[in-house]
Amino acid sequence: MKTIETKVLVIGGGPGGYVAAIRCGQLGLKTTLVEGERVGGACLIRGCIPSKAMIHTAALFDAMSRSSEAPMHGISLPEPPSFDMQGWTGWKDGIVDRLNGGVGSLLKRAGVNVVSGWAKFSDARTCKVDSGDEAVEIRAEHVILATGSIPVELSNLPFGANIISSTEALSLNELPERVVIVGAGYIGLEIGTALQKLGSDVSIVEMQDDILPSYDKDLVAPVRKWLEDNDVALHLGAKALGLSENGASLRIETREGDEVKLPADKVLAAAGRKPATDGWGLEEMAIEMDGPFIKIDSRCATSTRNVWAIGDVTGEPMLAHRASAQGEMVAEIIASEKRVFNPMAIPAVCFTDPEIVSVGMTPDEAGDEIVTGIFPLRASGRAMTLDAADSGGFVRVLSRKDDRRIVGVQAVGAEISELAAAFTQAIEMGSVLEDIAGTIYAHPTLGEAFHEAALKSLGHAIHA
Structure with a gap:
């Protein structure tokens, strides 16, 4: 058996693992x-990039479909467009291949040795990798666990045949006529919205009383309105019971206690994700757990010396950019730099229609000693040019009453995800309202809404 001795061993090549490996290589490790x-x-x-590709294509297809029904902004089509799922898949796979190749090139440039295969640990810093052709034993001084997460499988809806996860939903061979989505979190709603625009008949089943239960009602309202206006059937406060006997319908129990059958060619089980902790020898590493997650401290160190963990396997928020930031930090700690993971804010984005951004504290978390400034996008010239001024969108800034420091920013609207960086930077840098109010924002852009919301908090908004 071939043996590899290495300073750092990274398990998992996702956005946490590959960033950690590249940074380690840059630091000469x-x-x-x-x-x-x-x-x-x-x-x-299988996730972020393919789903955004589907969302973009669905928006184009929807706009063309509407232009074939009635002129839009002077554009009309003589007949409805057609959609070829395999054609879309080819385009999506091209994007994925290009990015995958780019990551591979970056790893090579950083001098990282990439071993293809599945790791199985025998102790905290030794693993065997079955790479197909031969087995390799790897011994390391430091181990970074970045194994990520996998979709949650419901006991009454096991994956297989017509019951799919988000992975299969983004690799369909043909567009299903009828889709039922179990779970109204961001994964289910992003994919469901795209499929509805592409022509599927979509129904959503959610046990909670509203969609996107982790967001406040004001942010959710424009998204729910879009779903209702576009004939997406919402079954809230309902429970999925399982497939019908012939497998052609999903049986649900409504909040009133009635059993209803929803016809479905595909059922997308989107009940969240769980840490990928099985199958690679975690039990051999003597690592302390925090429920289903690996327990870490502020440096992403586990209870076992020189074993680190980053990303989804360590808990919420399960976001790629959190994993990447942790991976970069751990690499620098291993290289003897003094670092801790203590961000002021981690942005969360939901690519629904309209999009949602939430950064920092929410109104409930901030409490009573705050000032709230809200600027509606119906007053934004740029939102009007995007045909998105009437969606109910807004930008909301939360600041402390005593020193006017910004502690949270939330927004909902078309293309509002592009403002996530500005919102996060403002909080991370400790900005006060006057910092935003005193900044000149380009016109016409959606960023002006951030400026106006800060002015509103100061009591002198210009356009609202």
Whole structure:
């Protein structure tokens, strides 16, 4: 058996693992990365990137479909457009391949040794990798666990046949006529919205009383309105019971206690994700757990010396950019730099229609000693030019009453995700309202709404 001795061993080539490996290489640390599939992880290969590609295509198709029904802004089409799922898949796969190749090139440039295969640990810093052709034993001084997460499988809706996860939903061979989505979180709503625009008949089943239960009602309202206006059937306060006997319908129990059958060619079980902790020898590493997650401290250190953990396997928020930031930090700690993971804010984005951004504290978390400034996008010239002024969108700034420091920013609207960086930077840098009010924002842009919301908090908004 071939043996590899390495300074740093990274398990998992997702946005946490590959960033950690690249940074280790940049810092001159001998680094080995083990990945069982393709570098880039679930986000690049099966999640974030493919879903955004589907959302973009669906928006184009929807606009063309509407232009074939009635002229829009002077544009009309003589007949409805057609959609070829396999054609879309080819375009999407091209994007994924290009990004995957880019990550591979970055790892090579950083001098990272990539081993393809699945790791199995025998102790905290030794693992065996079955790479197909031969087995490799890897011994490391430091181990970074970045194994990520996998979709949650419901006991009454096991994956297989017509019951799919988000992975299969983004790799369909043909567009299903009828889709039922179980779970109204961001994964289910992003994919459901796209499928509805592409022509599927979509129904959503959610046990909670509203969609996107982790967001406040004001942010959710414009998204719910879009779903209702576009004939997406919402079954809230309902429970999925399982498939009918012939497998052609999903049986649900409504909040009134009635049993209803929803016809479905595909059922997308989107009940969240769970840490990928099985199958690679975690039990051999003597690592303390925090429920289903690996327990870490402020440096992402586990209870076992020189074993680190980053990303989804360590808990919420399960976001690619959190994993990447942790991976970069851990690499620098291993290289003897003094770092802790203590961000002021981690942005969360929901790519629904309209989009949602939430950064920092929410109104409930901020409490009573805050000032709230809200600017409606119906007063934004740029939102009007995007045909998005009437969606109910807004930008909301939360600041402390005593020193006017910004503690939270939330927004909902078309293309509002592009403001996430500005919102996050303002909080991370400790900005006060006057910092935003005193900044000149380009016109016409959506960023002006951030400026106006800050002015509103100061009592002198210009356009609202």
